[in-house]
Amino acid sequence: MSLRLSGVTAGYGKLPIVRNLDLEVPSGTVTAVLGPNGAGKTTLMLTIAGLLPALGGEIGVEGKRLPDGRPARANNSGVVLVPDNRALFTGLTVAENLEIARKRGGPSLDEIRETLPALIPRWNVAAGALSGGEQQMLAVGRALVQKPKVLLIDEMSMGLAPVIVENLLPAVRHIADSTGAAIVLVEQHVRLALEVADDAVVLVHGDVTLRGPAAELRGAPERLEAAYLGGESATAAR
Structure with a gap:
């Protein structure tokens, strides 16, 4: 696995925003991280990139643990962040x-x-x-x-018209296929993200309410809706 998170808790100071997250992103695949505003998606990306120290758990690239809160070390290990402000x-x-x-x-x-x-x-x-x-x-x-061995793309569509996003997001799929990078994509355009992703995770208030193959979730809009609302029916697919 190119990127692996084991029991990662992320936040600010002693305040946890994302709790006990397990995530595996193999080389050459795209995992979409979805969820409403305030779910903890950007906090997660900053933590993987080393810009925030993890409050718990481990982050590893190609089997080697990344040191907490060391962005230069994370970057030297192949982790590259495309931030939402570019x-x-x-x-x-x-x-x-x-x-x-x-x-x-x-x-x-x-x-x-x-x-x-x-x-x-x-x-x-x-x-x-x-x-x-x-x-x-x-x-x-x-x-x-x-x-990059691990490419983190935070809100690629920020401030862009939907027609532009439709042209941009397929490039993410091409990059994964051509470079072998493990890609984590935070995106508000759920349908478009699921079209280019292999897997997806929905975060709500820092907890995973749904995860599974993107193709499967694409065909189950009612499960996605329940997941965004944090309902009890929004269980993990795997």
Whole structure:
């Protein structure tokens, strides 16, 4: 397994937000983390990335435990986060944003151009002048040049029109298939997320109310609705 969480509790100070979470994301697969606002999804992502120390449990990449609250160590172990605010250098061009993030041995900029061809006409444009969708593609590209083993994508669709999201999310599937990275995708567009994911987990108030194969959950909207409401019928599929 490329990413494994065992009994992870995450939060701020002594306040737990996500409790006792077990999660396995094999290499080359996508796990969608779904749930209403305030469910603890971003807290979970920050904890996996080492930006928050875990309050309990263990996080491991390729069988090696990650130290708590050490983002540089997590990144050196292959964990890369695409944050919901994209965190681009807005005064630098697309090419410069990619070059500054690129790790030795990572994909070349030409390979990124092939993966995200919509960026080619904007190659020498400042990131601050890009559209929201282009900025999101650049944020993903900047993650890819770091050669991730585990790619965390937090709210890829934030602030974007649904039609743009429909074009962006399939790239997540392509990245998993072509790079072998284990991808954790936090997403509010449930239907689109389930179309590109292999598995899914629903978090409500920090607890898992439903989990299972994405294809199975896609065909059971009533279970998803119950899970979002935190009802007793929203039991784990596996």
